[in-house]
Amino acid sequence: MVPSGNYLPSLFIYSAPVSAAGGRSIVLLLLAVVACAGVIWIAFLLWEGSAVARSSDAVGRLLALNEQSKERLRALPPLTIRRTQEFGTKRSYDSADLLALLRQVLLEDEKAIEQEINRRLIPLQSYAVYDREFVALMSFSVGRSSHRRIRPDRFVHIERKIAERRRLPVPVAQADVSFIARYTSPRGRNSYARRLPLSFDQLRYQLNEARRARAELGTVAAARKRERGLMTASMRLSILVRDGSRCQICGISAEHGATLHIDHIHPVSLGGRTEPSNLQTLCDSCNLAKGARVLPR
Ligand SMILES: [Zn+2]
Structure with missing residues (x-):
């Protein structure tokens, strides 16, 4: 009587009020059952948890601890x-x-x-x-x-x-x-x-x-401080005598008017020791020149 294009929708329209109402109530019923089961399940879990907490020796001790x-x-x-x-x-x-x-x-x-x-x-x-x-x-x-x-x-x-x-x-x-x-x-x-x-x-x-x-x-x-304290007058003298009272770099002597110093070959500031093997006699200018080279400042 009508093209199939209209047939299905009309069937759907006619049957819809009846079966949708029935379907809805079944869905609602199922939902209610699931919800009840859920509530019962949650209530059970809560009961179980508090029952264990109340009767557990370990939990009691832990709470006290x-x-x-x-x-x-x-x-x-x-x-x-x-x-x-x-x-x-x-x-x-x-x-x-x-x-x-x-x-x-x-x-x-x-x-x-x-x-x-x-x-x-x-x-x-x-x-x-x-x-x-x-x-x-x-x-x-x-x-x-x-x-x-x-x-x-x-x-x-x-x-x-x-x-x-x-x-x-x-x-x-x-x-x-x-x-x-x-x-x-x-x-x-x-x-x-x-x-x-x-x-x-x-x-x-x-x-x-x-x-x-x-x-x-x-x-x-x-x-x-300790190393400088070791530089005594007798130590100075012994180094001067050993070096023949001459600058160990340029060879000038006190007799030629040079002021002589006892120098730490490896500087104290860098860990040098105050001992004869690390000491040498130097004149003023050689000492200054060396100082400038060793300690660039
Ligand atoms: Zn010199």
């Missing part, structure tokens, strides 16, 4: 150091070694900074103790208790999950260090700033480096 440890494991607020260094000229600003300046700043306050660093490391050390206790607790107490309505393997599985969730987090030592170098041109036309931020670990590292460098400088300075 957490309670007695949590204060010690609390991370302190970040160690805050802020310093701004103003530079008078663009040139000094450009050539400034920010890291060296920062190390200087750290050394000025080293006792206080070290104290603050150590305070922030204590929770981490306490955590090592807590962690050992946690592991021991897991291996000795998990599976020791049970619940008459829950399968033992399921009980242990849930016990472990609860314990992992309740395990206290590792405390993080933090620092908020910001070292800023700044230069503002006359009349404030241009402003430049360089910033050097440091994390807690970087701060620790830089403080240690600053101390190491200072200690090294101390030993070098002490060695120089």
